Amino acid sequence: MMDYQPILNQIVEDVQAIADRGKVADYIPQLASIDSNKFGVSLLDNNAKQFSAGDAEEAFSIQSVSKVLLLSMAFSIVGDDLWQRxxxxxxxxxxxxxxxxxxxxxIPRNPLINAGAIVICDVLLSHLKDPKSEFLEYVQGIADDSSIAYDNAVAISEKKTGFRNYAAAYLIKSFGNLENEVEDVLDFYFYSCSISMSCEQLVKLFYIFVNRGKCLKNKSYLSLSQVKRINAIMLTCGFYDEAGEFAFEVGLPGKSGVGGGIVALLPNQFCVATWSPGLNEKGNSKLGMLALEKLTTKTGQSIF
Ligand SMILES: NC(=O)CC[C@H](N)C(=O)O
Structure with a gap:
């Protein structure tokens, strides 16, 4: 059994010494004031042992990381029909x-870019009575943590400024690939992005992708084949136009968000989350990527 604690401690020490921390996302006004000196990391292994260092207990806006959860909920409800949309x-x-x-x-390229997640939100809207509360309950259920919540201020802030998301949604609607009203779909989309949680909570949530679809309490949320497909999408699409770079540097499926969070995992082995609010020019956490490269290089553990 690997003791990850000294490795995480060293990573925090190394990255905290770096002066250029990237740039905090400010196109969502509520995110502009986040302290770029924050850095947290947490790892949950396949024996359910958790290792943490830095600001691992502090909640942040998970933003696009939630796209994986929207996808897994929609995929578990509609199955392979999803790929027609x-x-x-x-x-x-x-x-x-x-x-x-x-x-x-x-037809969006994949479910982990904004346009794709907007279509997934539309699918959920068509299948759920109260999508906002049912999605939050789904997330809370997997993590076994009812303290996970939407951040209203972040959702409202983005609703006022998310012009490109409105443009994408109207374009999709014009092609007939949105069943519901744009306002309703985007309201749900912005709230899903606003979910706030810590690195320690995030790894518990993504444990289902490590553990063949089952959460820490052994409840099954996805089939093994669905987990395979979602992990493949994370590997190829989880970092936008930097997915190749992340696979090259880190070698794990994962997902980033403009709140500075990254979650990545090695199937059957571990799940790891980092939080560092400063982003690189592609919108991925600068120090988070660096920290994960150090982790997989130091441990020799990656999917390759
Ligand atoms: N990459 C991201 O995290 C983007 C999510 C953000 N809420 C947006 O729609 O622009």
Missing amino acids: VDVEPSGDPFNHLSLLEMENG
């Missing part, structure tokens, strides 16, 4: 890019 190819483009959507008739 959204593709599974990397976009090679920024998360809020629009031109591919126009060229490909409103």
